Amino acid sequence: QVQLVESGGGLVQPGGSLRLSCAASGSIFSIDAMGWYRQAPGKQREYVGMVTSGGLTSRADSVKGRFSISRDNAKNTMYLQMNSLKPEDTAVYYCYARSGVIDYWGRGTQVTVSS
Secondary structure, three states: OEEEEEEEEEEOOOOOOEEEEEEEEEEEHHHOEEEEEOOOOOOEEEEEEEEOOOEEEOOOOOOOOOEEEEOOOOEEEEEEEEEOOOOOHHHHEEEEEOOOOEEOOOOOEEEEEEE
16 A cells, blocks of 8 residues: 655746645555646646656656656655646646556645736
């Protein structure tokens, strides 16, 4: 079992920055990859990006050049650095951890981009 807790969400103005964190606990040794999805009101959950245990990352086209993903294995924590935020980035952001064929999910953290 893996437990995930997101933090760092909040209200930010357009053009601003936020850093989300996802702290993992439990069977951490079994995690192959971690990543982020987001879900805006009335929309389907959307892939944001991921980082493998080896440090390889990928990001959705919609956030490339603005968002970056990193992972601190010593702290069992993954980060999502979000810059140049836009109102359309408003969503609940969920982190996940993949262990074999099982995905574990956090409860999400709200990000609101508004003036």
